[in-house]
Amino acid sequence: MPQQTITARDLPTIRAELATWLADPGPLGGPAVWSQHLDSATAAQERQAAADWSVSLRAAQLTYANGDMTGLAASAGLALPAYRLHPEDLPAPHGLIMWENPVISPEAGGDVMSSIAVSWAVHGGGVHIRVWTKREEWFQWMARPEPGMGAMSQDEIRVMRARYPQALVSTCSSYLPFGKVPGWLLSDYQDTTDMSIAELENRARFVVQSEMAERALVTSWLLMGQVLVREEEVQAPKGAAKHIRRLDPNLLTSVRYVTLRHRSIHAERTGQVDGAGVTYRHRWIVSGHWRNHWYPSQQRTRPIWIANHMKGPEGAPILDPDKLVNLLRR
Structure with a gap:
């Protein structure tokens, strides 16, 4: 069954519910879920990350890229030359961009989850980013049988649904420094000599996913600064706006909707x-x-x-x- 497309009008509600969940101190809140089954030091980092992203999402400028814009961002991202990112390239210090169509490497096949959104926050000398995918796609990917292991039981799936109630699930995080060429595929050197084959395959999957999301993100930023992109403001439905005000009355309910100006073919009048x-x-x-x-x-x-x-x-x-x-x- 095809998954329902998330629209621009859905994005304000998704942001409000996600920010609220990440600030929830309860056993099913974001800090507890992100830090579960981790060592104490890593768990503390993830709890802090949940709190930080809750604050960042509340201040985020919401952007929604339609299908044409998504396709161009993905394909042009693969052709993007070496480029040093600058603060003025970003449309806002905090943001959340959602693509209408999933972004995924053409060589990945079904071994890598697609990316549907990226949140970012400027901090220090660069940009912290968090990559998100649709919850249902993440459930399907996690529930598939692995070599030597059976598929997840219905009870285990119900537990996962309770732990991740939001429409988006974070799959990986990264950091883009200003003034440096992003080191895609080799962003952080890691000694892999002691890793098993399964660990190497898992690391490769997420490296590919992170690279594609970063390429599409940087390309989207660059395209949004050009005249070939047209922008309009989309408001959340009235019912959703009331729900958002109950969660946080300070949150905006508008989305920056970006589309392409269709000027792909033009005749040259001079210059024979x-x-x-x-x-x-x-x-x-x-x-x-x-x-x-x-x-x-x-x-x-x-x-x-x-x-x-x-x-x-x-x-x-x-x-x-x-x-x-x-x-x-x-």
């Missing part, structure tokens, strides 16, 4: 001659790509996404993409 005396007699489609653009006000370059567009003199015949052959030169 390109380079040193080269005259083009056809038009062709240039694939989307990143290009470094110099910003004088910031005294630095910043990658901008160039969408698919038509190149060549207006009125010339269009080359059939299916009949083109790429020439490799060195």
Whole structure:
């Protein structure tokens, strides 16, 4: 059965309930659940993380990316060149972005959970992020049988549902430093010589998931700063707004809804001659790509996404993409 899509109007309620749960000191609250079955030092860190993220989520700017924007963020993220993140790249110091479609590595198959949202908080010299997935998808992934182990029982699934009552479940966390190239895949060196094969496979799954989420997040930030993105404000339904006010009257109920401006194909009206005396007699489609653009006000370059567009003199015949052959030169 396909899972129901979370809409922009759902996001304020999800944020309010999640922030409330993370601040709940009870046995089924976020601090207790995040710290369960961990050693004392790690448990203390997770309880503090739950409290910190509860505060951060309450201050978060909510952003929802529609399907087209999600697809572009995922594909352009894979092509993103080495880039040093800066504070001005972020739309807000605290935020929660949700993608309409899941973000997942194309090579991962069914071995990695997809990411549906990322929360972030600026602290010190970088950004702390937390990756989230849909609760039902996480249940299905956790309940699947592992080698040498049977599937989870219905009683165990009921216990998990009681421990994780919210629509989103955190799957991993990470940190993006300012002024440094994110070290995707090798962000933190870890000695794996004593790990079992199962531990290595599990670590690889989460590294891939974290990398894809970070790439899509940074790309979303960069795209939101370009004119090819259109924004509007979406409000939570009236019933949800009343529920949110009961949880916390200070929480906003609006969402920043971002979509793409559809300008993927345009005709070049000038410039029939390109380079040193080269005259083009056809038009062709240039694939989307990143290009470094110099910003004088910031005294630095910043990658901008160039969408698919038509190149060549207006009125010339269009080359059939299916009949083109790429020439490799060195």
